[in-house]
Amino acid sequence: MARPIWSGTLTFGLVSLPVQLFSATESHTIRFRQLERGTSDRIRNKRVNERTGKEVAAEDIVKGLETDGEYVVVEPDELDEIAPGRSQALEISGFVDLDEVDPIYFDRTYWLAPKDEEHAKVYALLHEALSRTSRAGIATFVMRNREYLLAVKAEADVLAVHTLHWADEVRDPKEEISTTPGKRKLPEKELKTAVELVEALDMEWHPEEYRDTFRERVLELVEAKAKGETYEKAEPPPQATNVVDLMDVLQKSVDRAGGKQRKGARKGGGLERLNKKQLYERAADADIPGRSSMNRDELIEALGNAS
Template sequence: MAHAVWSGALTFGLVSLPVQLFSATESHTIRFRQLERGTSDRIRNKRVNERTGEEVEAEDIVKGLETDGGYVVVEPDELDEIAPGRSKTLEIDGFVDLDDVDPIYFDRTYWLAPKDDEHLKIYALLHGALSRTHRAGIATFVMRNREYLIAVKAEDDVLAAHTLHWADELRDPADEIKTVRSPGDLPDKELKTAVELVETLGMDWKPKEYRDTYRERVLELVEAKGRGETYEKADPPPRATNVVDLMDVLRKSVDDAGDKRRKGGRRKGGRRKGGRRKGRQSRTAREELERLNKKQLYDRAADADITGRSSMNRDELIEALEKAS
């Protein structure tokens, strides 16, 4: 069971609700150990005095901010004394329409839970009001010596607290990316075809259909190397589209997307309407696999739990998928 990362009182108006904050996400990042090449010896980082070269104990390390006159040292209890919201209060200043909050402001997500059953009714009332009005409560609070701006909103049966970036933390793309500028008026025909492609590739948002395939490939790489086997390298990235051929590429993309959508709408398994022979079905399935790139083939092989897929080339993946089906 997850443990609370913060606890305090959420207030709105004159209402005060004791709450706890829980992290809503977890990282599945693969973490490698640092080793000396050619050995199994771990490499460890040490806290070392830059001037003397001697190791320093954690309790002897303090925070310091560099100024014109050197460093100003600040003790942990001094930070606690000046921290806004020292009384552990998460005070909602007001409620905004969710559509008015640009997604670029959102950072991390936490779950807010009532601290006890006694205050469950207040929690449910706030959840119901936010859900019905499609609004979010904007508040600030302090956690781990840092002040956060957050948006409290209703999610299914729970309140979510999304930490937000401060306005001065957002970078202006015009200052950061020199290649972003207007190319002038866009050709109407190309723009209409691009819109058609976007609409043809329209789909429902189903996050559970996506997974970290890079992490899977890393694990398979480790397993293959551990067995002394070779592993298949990924395909090179696609070449940039030539602007001269842009219209042809857009039109072909629309046609291909339409073909895939029509095929995806057919029933899985059994005969097609009209009763074609099994041999024809097999050839059609092969043709469909031939149209996929190596990453798409690998993803299908992962779904089918085909062993040894990390060491297969494209043709071998197609053969294995045919056998599996």
């Protein structure tokens, strides 16, 4: 069972609900060790006093913020003393339509659970109310010496908490990027063909069909090197489309997308009903080269050709 990363009280109106916060996701990133080249010696980071060069124990390290050329030292208990609700309150200030929140504001997702069975009814009431109204509660709370803006939303059978960026944390693209085209008049024929391409590549969203193929390639690389074998290199990235040939490339893309769908239906032999993971497993059984970098349509086409 997962352990809560925060415990406190969720409030909405005059209602208070003891809750616990759990991580909703986990990272499968491959983490390499740092070694000295030519050896198996680990490289370790140390906390070192930059003036004396001596290592400093963790308990002797405090937080400091520079002001006017000098550091003001702040102790952990002083941060706890000024935290709203002493870091134990998650207060919903109001409810909004979640569609009104721009996706750029979303950061991380957590699960919210009642702290005990005694308060399960209050939890269920809030969950059902959010489900029926299709709304999310906007709240703030403090965790690990940082205040967060949150959206509390009802999922299938649990409350989800999405941490949100503060407004002043979201960068203005007009100020940050000099190459954005802005509003411009586009050739109607090219625009129509681009819309056709988007519609031709329409698909349903099935997150289980996607996986970290680079992670798989890294594991294959490590396995091959451990056995002294060669490894398959990825294809070079495609070259940028020549603006002069844009209309021709768009039309060929539309034709190719339509052709893939027809070909897949003819040759698929039921492959269209499989998700990407199942297609990849069949491609692995058939020893189809380059399968790890293929998308779903390419896997269907390769399996159809192989059969």
